[in-house]
Structure formats: structure tokens, C-alpha cells
Amino acid sequence: MAATDNDLLTDVAANLLTDEHRTVFRDLLQGALQQLIEEELTASIGAALHQRTDGRTGQRNGHRPPRTLSTPAGDVELAIPKVRKGNFYPSLLEPRRRVDQALWAVIMTAYVKGTSTRKVDDLVKALGVDSGVSKSTVSRICAEIDEHVEAFRSRTLAHTDFPYVFCDATYVKGRVGRHVVSRAIVVAFGVATDGTREVLGLDVGDSEDEAFWGQFLKGLKTRGLIGVRLVISDAHEGLKAAIRRHLQGVAWQRCRVHFNRNVLARVGKAHGEMVTVEGTR
Structure with missing residues (x-):
């Protein structure tokens, strides 16, 4: 596509997102989402509105008060159908949907990086969520995302051997x-015997000293890390000491990238290209 076509699409998109047109798209989105909800209910009970079928499993019984859903086009009001027996709740309004997680990730990242709650609120409104976000909501979002992160960090590693870490x-x-301060983030990923790669773990601490690295490696072993034959890393003395202590008998190799x-940090810029070319041979 030509550059002029990209510029045209950009201008069109910008015009469509103005307040004048936002209402139109919000109404269209609301109608589409409401239709999806009604279709999901039809599939759930086995019959459309006013339809008679032998496989019907339930009866419609009006609607609950509207539920507000925040979207990039603005807040939309969606009616929740009721059934005479049992309960029905549309899946697109279930908590922790991916669309919500994406928005929550933006909020969490801004908050963790030190952005004030007021600026986070302005950011959320700029994304189309008219109601904004309160300090308590930010805390709740971070807590729920922490649950997913912790589940990933504590999962078992005993499903296969990782000879290279x-x-x-x-x-x-x-x-x-x-306060916003500098924090050390350590990460380990392994190469399994079949060649697949997997992030094994990550952790955050005050500094990457021997004690912190040791605790990190010990945690990997506790979670089932086995079959390690070689660890590749930079030449950090604290990390090397932790490897010798907690992964005894495992070979260590200095990372070529580091x-x-x-090397490049110790040579002049005039010789940097020559050193780089020679080092890759």
C-alpha cells in the first residue's frame, strides 16, 4: 500500500473518532453487542424469541436493568435477558475477559511506572471509558492481574527436562x-530436550546479589526444574556463585551477547565495527 493510502486511512480514522461521530459508532456497537447477547440466549435455551421448538430448555422472562460496558467508542448500556428457571449471564460480560485484561494491563503498567492515579484516570478516559477509574479500582485490577502472574510464576516445571537454562x-x-525506585528483575528461560523454549520464572528484588539469585534458583528447583546441564549468563559474580551453590555439577558458559x-564498551567507536565482525566469525 502506498504511503498516501496510509495517510488517508489515518485521516479517516481520526475523523471517525471525533465526538461528532463517536455517538454513531457507540450506538452501532451497542446494537451489535445486544444482538450477540440475545443470540447467545437463543443458543442456551434452544429457541429464538416467539419460536416453538421441541428442544427448548427454558423460557425468556424479560430483562434485568441494563449493564454498562466500557468500550473504546464509549460506555454502552446492555440489557441482560432473564429466564424463568435458572440463570443466564452473557459471556461477553463475564469478568476477566481478554478485552478487559488488555485495558487493565494499560492501567496496571501506568500505575506501576509511577503515574499518578489522576493521570491514570485521564488515560482511561482518553481510551473511551467515560466513567474513568478510581483508586480502589486500580488496586483491584492490579490485585486480579497479580493472581494470574503468581499462578504462572508458581506453576510446576517437572513436565520435562531443561538441559539448557x-x-x-x-x-x-x-x-x-x-516511592518509585530502581528494581532488579531476574528471569530464566529453558531449552527443553525437544528444542522448545519456555520462560521458567521471573522475580523482582532490590538488587541481583548472590542471595537474591540463590533464592531464585532454589525456587526453580523446588518447582521441579530437572535435567540442567548448562547455564548461560553474563559474568555477574553473584549469579555465578549462586549457580555453583544451588546447581552443583552444572556447567556454566558466558553469554556471547554480553x-x-x-568488549565493545572498552574499544573506541572507530574500531567497534571491526571488533564486531571479527567476533562473529
């Missing part, structure tokens, strides 16, 4: 209490 760390700014970075 890569370890690394980085530092990012994060909120601790009322090694090349260390």
Missing part, C-alpha cells in the same frame, strides 16, 4: 509503597 537480569523503575557488549 539462560539467566539474565535488568533494572526498571517500579512503585514500592509511595561478552561482545563488554
Whole structure:
């Protein structure tokens, strides 16, 4: 597609998102979502509105008060159908849907990076959620996402051997209490015997010293990490000491990427390309 076509599409999209047109799209979206809800009820009870079928399993009984759903086009009001026996609740309004998780991830990331609650509220409104987000909602969102993260971090690793394990760390700014400080994030991913790769674990601490790395590696073993023959990492002394202590008998190899970075940091810019080319041979 030509660049002019991309520019045209950009202009069209910008015009469609103005307040003048937003109402139209919100109404269209509301009608489509309401139709999806009614179709789901039809599938659930085995009959459409005013339809007689031998396989009917329930009867419609009006609607509950409307439920507000926040969308990029604005808030929409959706009526929830009732049935005479049993309960019905549309799946698209179930909590923790992926569309909600995506919005929640934006809120959580902004909050963790130190953005004030007021600015997070402005961000959410800019995304089309007219009601905004309160401080208690931000806390609830972060708590629910933490549940998913913790489930991933604590899952078992005993389903296969991981003969090769890569370890690394980085530092990012994060909120601790009322302050935003630098925090160490350590991560390990393994290569299984069939060649597949998998993130084994990650953790956050004050610094990547031997004690922190040791606790991290010990946790991987507790979760079932077995079959390790080689660990690849940078030459951080704390990490190397933790590997010797908690993964006894496992070989260690310096990561070539980190090694090349260390070398390039000690040579002049004029010779950097030559060193890089020679190092890749």
C-alpha cells in the first residue's frame, strides 16, 4: 500500500473518532453487542424469541436493568435477558475477559511506572471509558492481574527436562509503597530436550546479589526444574556463585551477547565495527 493510502486511512480514522461521530459508532456497537447477547440466549435455551421448538430448555422472562460496558467508542448500556428457571449471564460480560485484561494491563503498567492515579484516570478516559477509574479500582485490577502472574510464576516445571537454562537480569523503575525506585528483575528461560523454549520464572528484588539469585534458583528447583546441564549468563559474580551453590555439577558458559557488549564498551567507536565482525566469525 502506498504511503498516501496510509495517510488517508489515518485521516479517516481520526475523523471517525471525533465526538461528532463517536455517538454513531457507540450506538452501532451497542446494537451489535445486544444482538450477540440475545443470540447467545437463543443458543442456551434452544429457541429464538416467539419460536416453538421441541428442544427448548427454558423460557425468556424479560430483562434485568441494563449493564454498562466500557468500550473504546464509549460506555454502552446492555440489557441482560432473564429466564424463568435458572440463570443466564452473557459471556461477553463475564469478568476477566481478554478485552478487559488488555485495558487493565494499560492501567496496571501506568500505575506501576509511577503515574499518578489522576493521570491514570485521564488515560482511561482518553481510551473511551467515560466513567474513568478510581483508586480502589486500580488496586483491584492490579490485585486480579497479580493472581494470574503468581499462578504462572508458581506453576510446576517437572513436565520435562531443561538441559539448557539462560539467566539474565535488568533494572526498571517500579512503585514500592509511595516511592518509585530502581528494581532488579531476574528471569530464566529453558531449552527443553525437544528444542522448545519456555520462560521458567521471573522475580523482582532490590538488587541481583548472590542471595537474591540463590533464592531464585532454589525456587526453580523446588518447582521441579530437572535435567540442567548448562547455564548461560553474563559474568555477574553473584549469579555465578549462586549457580555453583544451588546447581552443583552444572556447567556454566558466558553469554556471547554480553561478552561482545563488554568488549565493545572498552574499544573506541572507530574500531567497534571491526571488533564486531571479527567476533562473529
